[in-house]
Amino acid sequence: MRAIGCGFALGVIALQRQAALPGRAAWIGLVLAIVLAAGWAVWALGVRAPAGDSWVRGQFRERRWRMASGWAAVWLAAGCAGFGYAAWRAELRLAQALPAAWQARDLYVTGYLSSLPSYGANGASFLFRVESWGTHEEAHDAATQLPQLIQLSWVAREAPLPPLVPGARWRFSVRLKRPHGNGNFGLRDTEATLLARGVRATGYVSDPARAVRLPIDASGIGVRIERARAALRARIDAVLGDAPHRGIVIAIATGAQDAVSDADWRLMRNTGTSHLVAISGLHLAFVAGLAGWAAGALWRRARWRGVEAPLVVPAQKVAVAGALLAAGIYAALAGFNVPVQRALWMLAVVALALFAGREVARSHVLAWALGLVLLRDPWAVTAAGFWLSFCAVGAILFAASGVPRLHRAAPQDLSADEVDPMRDRAEPSAEPIARDGWRRRLAAIAIPPGGWRGATRRIALRFGDSARVQWAVTLALAPLTAYWFGQIPLIGPFANALAIPWVSMLVTPLVVGSAALPAPIDAFALRAAHACLVGLAAALGALEGLPWAVLRLPQPGAWPLSCAAVGVVWWLAPRGWPLRWLAPFTWLPLLVPAPTGPPPGAFRLTALDIGQGTSVLVETARHRLLFDAGPGPESTQAGERIVVPYLQAYGIARLDALMISHDDSDHSGGAQAVLDAVDVEVFVAGILPAHPLWASTRAKGAQTVQCAAGQRWRWDGVDFEVLWPDPGALAGKPNAHCCVLRVTTAAGDARETQAGPVSALIAADIEAGTERTLIERDPARLRAQVLVVPHHGSRTSSTEPFLDSVWPLVAIFQVGYLNRFHHPHPGVYARYAARHIVLARSDADGAARVEAAPGALAVERFRDTQRRYWIDAPAQD
Template sequence: MRAMWCGFALGVILLQRQAALPGWGAWLGLILVAALAAGLAVWALGGATSLDAVLDAAEHSPGFGIARRWRIASGWAAVWLAASCVGFGYAAWRAELRLADGLPAAWQTRDLDVSGYISSLPSYGANGASFLFRVESWGGREASTAATRLPHLIQLSWVARETPLPPLVPGARWRLAVRLKRPHGNGNFGLRDAEAAWLARGVRATGYVSDPAHARRLPVDADGVGVRIERARAALRERIVAVLGDAPHRGIVIALATGAQDSVSDADWRLMRNTGTSHLVAISGLHLAFVAGLAGWIAGALWRRARWRGVEAPLVVPAQKVAVAGALLAAAVYAALAGFNVPVQRALWMLAVVALALFTGREVARSHVLGWALGLVLLRDPWAVTAAGFWLSFCAVAAILFAATGVPRLRRDAPQDLSPDEIDPMRDRDEPQPGARTGGARRFAVAAVPRGGWRRAAQRFASRAGDSARVQWAVTLALAPLTAYWFAQIPLIGPVANAFAIPWVSMLVTPMVIGSAALPAPLDALALRAAHTCLDWLAVVLGVLEGVPWAVLRLPQPGAWPLACAAVGVAWSLAPRGWPLRWLAPFTWLPLLVPAPTGAPPGAFRLTALDIGQGTSVLVETARHSLLFDAGPGPESTQAGERIVVPYLQAHGVTRLDALMISHDDSDHSGGAQAVLDSIGVGQFVAGILPAHALWASAREKGAQTVQCAAGQRWQWDGVDFEVLWPDPGPLAGKPNAHCCVLRVSTAARAGQEPVSALIAADIEAGVERTLVAREPAQLRAQVLVVPHHGSRTSSTEPFLDSVWPLVALFQVGYLNRFHHPHPGVYARYAARHIVLARSDADGAARIEARPGALAIERFRDTARRYWMDPPEQN
């Protein structure tokens, strides 16, 4: 079953990497390949029912020759292939069903009436709340004539404007006027895909309540198991908020109790990411195991003391089975409160498989338990493989199991009269006896343990401490490549931080948080305050560890080749003692830890126009320098500076900006600058903002040199020329758009090769364009143009375009933005000149590679397209 579930998972992973779902021809080919592979597996494996049986036959049968070995190997390869085809087909079938629900493109941005109920725990922010809404009926004539199945689940935001938010209770039925759009996320190279997360949750439209004043609460609330669970989560959160108020770590307590992480503060997230303890915020398998173990112990203890009509209860049903049943029930309840995230699902399924094996009197190996959990998680949610939690959870458990069983700890010279407690506590029932052989298990014998008092206690403590250290080392090593891929960093201080944080949270904080849910008032308040006090002390310790200079190793997001090499290094490093050439394992990490330079070659530059919604942020990179032009919206809007710009810089190895240029004071250009200054080192801060603006002082506090941008400023990096064309030197006057920074970047000139230039025009309008054209039209000539003012009708005049005469034009605009940028007439003006166009709302981020005499463009939704993305004509 291990091979089958692993092959099934491989097929699911392959489907989630596809740009389109399979057609009829692909389906027929898939079925044919699966049938042929299944037939080959049946023929090659013969009567062998498992890999263990094959290995036993190979060891004990003298006639088991090379031909038979090749036949067995081909049989197991066929099992993998058949299972992969099944997994691919299953995931494609589920995707077809989910994508069948869709909002008609013509309905986007219209006022629609929907009736239904709140189906999730609301997430509260500074300006309102967001929640999942289960649609029961669509109002209006259009709904009855819709050509497609309409979405059943939508995500809504309710913004508090003139009136405060009403009580948003899970299960409450409402009739709402909403404005919706098809699921659309920002598309940027190397960053998280929000559309995949929406698809996994079943969300097929997003939007907001357009007329809160006329929202009407319907009399009868929805009921059902899911709604009751969400109500319980909401009640528990309200209870915590009432007790802790605005306590700094209140969000962590809420996350441990309900699994909702929206209340965790940015400071707490930053502290835990940098110390490698973020997993403690999520309700994980560790927490679920604690709850299950405690419940199982209580259930077993009570059952051993129970009697029924004079008959002791254990004589009717063994206490061990009752304990396992109690543990499974408690784990299921806790998993429901946690929202069934992937780590919790994995732990719950593993516990369920073990419980089933116990009830049926069968023994099951640890690897089989993990394999079943892998398959059951993907059967429930084939899109789980697109989330970091899936990979981190399963790889961590695999490393733990390997570390717990893969190193021989016992010797052959053991006395035979030891009690079971004196034998290795990590040994499973399915592990072999001395000299036995089972599928890959290692030979061992029982070790002598000192019988004398304190020596035996010290030996046992040292043994368990060694086990813990070995497991922590294995997990840290196994997850390092994944954390580098998903988070662009490896917290080197993580093993030390976790050695303290894991037992602290597991043995103190989590029991008090869980206990508060069952305790009556005022004992629940005492437990919650005690848990928060423990978190205060934990934050102090983690803060000290975070201050260590080498605490975090930041790396660019690795590609497939460095990841593969690091994975080989992980398996090689964790291999048993005696494995050949283990000392070479660290060298396989070099492509990950010492990545090749990713900048443009000398004399060339790379320009990346990020997809940040409505706003501007452009990264310009030369061989050894980088400049960020604008930083997108900030906390007052979409927080693109923190959500997109900073993660993109970190994922691409930009740990320091030589220059941060903020063109002007509009929030969609300057709002994210503070997030960049807080997270990325900046050498020079250049801006077209008024002297009293707070960003000047903030930049100086961060150690950046501050300069007001002005026409005539020139510099050169790595053979690439930079020149500011606007505004004129002197005090800034007029509205912000009138004194935007305008930057021109040009490659080096080489014999026989013309230089390539890019013009970044910010939000200049027609008046500034006329001034620039009148001064020196040739100075505006550029092959790449970041379109002025997002393509508004007040810019991109005919004389300006004739002077620039671009080959490529980049529009940074939000999807269905309220300004209706780009203006249709302006867009047609560019198209009439046969300019290659890229717009962030349809194409995602655009990357330009410019070198003397050569120019190339790469669009995110072309190179990284997935089947759940709308085709360009529907964007």
């Protein structure tokens, strides 16, 4: 089963890395590969070893080769089956699509809320199950199914939101678009998340005044579960109100994490305790264990017509059934996230094995859970929770494989062979142990139950086991934590040693118990749970304040991750594994990454995909400059959601300069988030003196400079020059005094052909008047091979004389997908296309990265090099 489950998972993972789904030829190849591999496996593994003296060395070698080839065939067949199954599921899901002509237009949909709403500062978002679409004058392709599940947001503008109850049927006027997410190197793929949830269109309620609540609500088991979650959340909100850690209580009770505050997220992320917020396998195991103990205890005392209940059905089976039932209910409240699914399936497999009277190895249980999770959701492999959950359990099983199940007592009670640990041949914990061997093993090595020495030793062994498990989990998850979150919480083992028992033994029972208690008793339980969280937050805050608490790292590539994975296996191997002292050295590529900057004299320019706005990162060999920071809290919060995570993903904890071109929210809105997240050496801006960013920057200890033409500096052989605005007081509208920056590589070796300097011009939001002034002053200074298009391609800029003066080879448009300004203007875009310029649009291509060196220029577009089969090529207006 291990080979089948792991092979199936590898096939699913391989499909999620494909740029396109398999065609007819690939499907034929898959079927043939499965049939041939399965046939070979049956033949090779079905060969029996001959008896007697005929078993010679040559036959042994042949048998060993057949076994190896048979298991390889099992892996191949399972991998192909997983690949084909995931591709089939993907084709079914992608068959639902919103017609391109229906995007950004008013449509009428009728259906019901199918999820617990997620509330934000400006409104709520929820999943909406569409039952019918309103009539539309344009027919859609008959071969395309309309989306059945869409994600809607309802912004509260003039009137407050009405009650949004799961199962409530509504008729909405909506504006939709196809699933689309910002595409940036090293950041999470939003489109993959939407596909995994089954969402095939996103949008908002365009006319809340015309929203109609229909009289008959939807029904079904899914609706009832969501209503139970909503009712439980409402009870918590009513009791705790604005309590600081209310979001954590809601997350533990229902799995909804939208109410967790940013401060709590930051605290738990930096201490490695974020897993305690989500309903994880740990919480589910605790609830299942408590329910199983209660069910078993009650059943042992039950009698029916004078017959004791355990004589009819063993109490052990009743306890397992009760644990499984409680786990299923709790998993439903959690929304069946991946860690909960993993724990639930493992419990179900163990329960079935117990009912069938069979032993099953723990590694087989994990393999069954792996296969069942991916059968239900092949896109689970795109989420961090999948890797963290399964790798944590796998690490525990692997680390325990060389540790005896039971510990010895005093050495004088054992023989010399039993005292020597190198001679211990106890079976690994992942393997089944014969039942009749338990009594002999207990008699030989059990700890005497009496006496304070025995109790002390039992406590010490329990703490030793817990420390070993915590060490294995921390070590195994460190590379994955660095990959997904760009940091390794060094304080994590100590924080979890406190937080895990505190949350498991106090907070979780109180929160779960409150769901079953009547009012007003439930209020006491909820307040007690919150009081426990207050104490825990204080302790974690003290740990977070230690200078060595968090190690921040750039997102590792495949090579450092592979080396670290080898080191994890090497470190956690059973005692006696050769050269274990070399394992730490395999972590050097992860902990000491190689410099990623361009060589001296060259620069790298990355135009981020932040939607409608500008944010450009310029890197030299040892310096970093960020030009604009995208929208802030007043809009899409791209500065916090995209710009800061991108800097952290690439290990940029310090900016040598942050340049804010002017005071427009899509350029300056995210600056505060950047200032809060990274250190800034110099703040250069074209904003008015009264702007709050000046005071905020000075409070951070950064040098402040007003942007003005004539400012020049050189970093690592790369020249930077500000071309606009003129020195002095800023006048006119913000677009009239934008900072314009020109970046130029070193000149190169004159003896080489075409080794001249390469320049990039970042023009912010300048318009035609500024373009004319710059041309009149010095058109040669505008010459640049790379142009970040002014004003997002608005018709008020990019005039013919300006393009003739710049004459770019590459033009980058930073525009939002289906933005309301209709940028870039079709006429302006055609103006660039007519010059045969290499074009990159953030709405269609994602982020664009330019590598510029003397005499060399290379362009990489995110959706070209990182394309996946679910990425939809957006229509370009």
